[in-house]
């Protein structure tokens with residue numbers, strides 16, 4: 295009998311998943327004498343993140359922060375955690391270390407996507423092929439480009455636990471951000487799926503959604519669905535552009551909850567990624583017509599709502 299994939303796997307006692315929503319990534323706490331956290335959620339929820347970490351750690355100080363990648367839903371709580379525990383050591387994917395230290399928002403891609411992220415510092419590079427001690431375990435660092443060119447996944451081989459970030463979810467795939475600016479194709483994401491398959495994890499703790507396990511075939515099924523989705527995007531790249539545009543717009547409204555119509559239009563006009571996606575999806579349409587084409591189904595399906603003065607998140 296197969297275990298339903300909705301049944302979350304049992305994790306070792308020293309690994310605590312704080313499962314969050316779509317605006318904030320999950321946070322994994324690795325307990326021990328030197329407690330660590332992987333991924334810190336969105337800046338909107340930073341106070342809540344600090345509170346939830348404190349609830350688990352009690353009087354212990356957080357010793358380490360690590361990030362699977364530096365999108366604003368994965369590193370937005372880092373500044374608040376550093377303020378709460380000033381002695382904490384912070385690890386980021388190696389190529390971003392300098393950009394974080396001088397807080398180069400353009401290099402960190404917050405500008406291009408029109409997203410915001412609270413400033414934080416970084417001390418140590420996560421280098422693929424090396425390891426990082428998190429709590430009681432040594433975790434392998436593997437490069438995981440695709441969703442983000444600089445992303446890593448972390449794997450603990452004796453437990454068989456993989457922190458996949460946004461390289462693998464149980465359902466659906468993330469936007470392939472390097473595809474938006476033309477710096478990469480969908481095959482890189484597939485290569486990362488191959489890496490995950492070779493690691494053959496027992497349990498995957500994803501950046502969003504519940505952990506899922508090899509038992510019952512949930513990991514194989516997730517890999518299969520992700521590959522199918524990439525095959526679809528490879529065949530129809532314009533559909534990826536449409537998907538990415540909807541994700542970016544929904545994400546903005548999840549962050550701010552509501553915007554006046556004028557502010558919403560200004561935000562749309564000012565987001566460089568949306569202009570790139572317009573060109574990839576329907577360059578035959580003028581910008582206002584393209585926006586209407588993207589937004590109309592989002593309103594009719596209740597993903598967004600609008601009243602006389604504001605656009606609201608539909609949730």
Ligand SMILES: [Zn+2]
Pocket residue numbers: 319365367368460501502
């Ligand atoms: Zn994410």
